Amino acid sequence: MLAILAAVLFGLALLMELAGFGLGPVITTGTLTTAGLLCVALHLAGVATDRSRFTRRRRRR
Template identity: 60%
Template structure:
């Protein structure tokens, strides 16, 4: 989500810079700085989904399962 916001802000900053357009508050440099902030938040993991309950999909094993790869059945 943060990466999408950063991309939109960078796009607006590019349009403002190419059109030589600025408002009193919103300038191309402000939008670029805000885009960098949201890109940094995205890389830090802010706004990502948090999995709760021991993992996703009901899978509780970590690493290799002991009975995998054996030719005989598990008892």
């Protein structure tokens, strides 16, 4: 989920850079890029992953 969010943030930053506009002094292309890099870092660190999907259940015989 964080990787998808990062891709959206990078896409918005690219569109803003190509169009040459900003959303005020706070939200700039640099801010969106930094937020995207933070999401990628959190994704690679394993934050907000569904670990129950990858665990193996032990079967009793």
